[in-house]
Amino acid sequence: MTAVAGVAMLFSATPASAANPPYDGCPGWAICLYEHENGGGSKVIITPDVFGRITTFSVAKAHFLNGKGANDQVTSWLNNTNCEVRFYDQAPSPAGWTGYPLMIDRTPHDNYGARGDWTGTNHNDWLSGVDYHCR
Template sequence: MAALAGNLVALPTEAQAAWKCPDGYFCMYENSNYTGSVAVIPEVNEKMSGYTGGIANLRNAHFTNGKIVDDAVSSVVNNTSQNIFFYSDHDYNSSSGENPYVWGPTVIRPHQGWPTMNALENDNIGSISVGQKHYCGHVNFHGWKCGAWISDRN
């Protein structure tokens, strides 16, 4: 807290202040409008050691505050030159029994940011791939292979 002209003003902590995602990186934020804790995961950031082009289980990833990223992302920035694909479930799967209408991954195009996620995406990302979509190999209740359709905001 800092005092200004006799008033107490609460300054945001580092975790609450908006952190700008650097050029060439993909960043996920715990809260909307690029606020809260951030996660910059090596597996999906080709400029980082540990890049693999995807992460099949976000239970193994953490925000800077230590919280698990799985089903906890509310805004994202893709400052890379590649498409980034989100899957609602682990292992690049998006035909969850919780929401059977999600037929495939959602894609965020290069150099886009989403200050808010839609109702299907908010706090509902379990795995991520870079550059190309992965196919989970099973068929959902509509008879479509998951990953066969892509939801694109453009």
């Protein structure tokens, strides 16, 4: 009887444990870009260098861990660094070419664990580039 109860508990617990918690799996010293709101779905992991220079990461060339292209598909982010991070969209001009980048969000230095979510805003699925500066 005990073996049957143990098996029933194992199977009933599996669906609850299969769900990823919000902002799950972002390592220390990484900036993670998430596919869905509240850090849900797949992610892109950016691991900054610590040389103190401004570095640009092209989301246009990145893919989520699930293989989907990440350009204009990011909804939320997590900064697990002490770097300043700026998030950009390349806004098209009326002529159809890409103009100056538009900063859509940022987090200052020394703000480890900062999060952002663009759900329900004009910036959802706009991200094309990330700058970070670590000191």
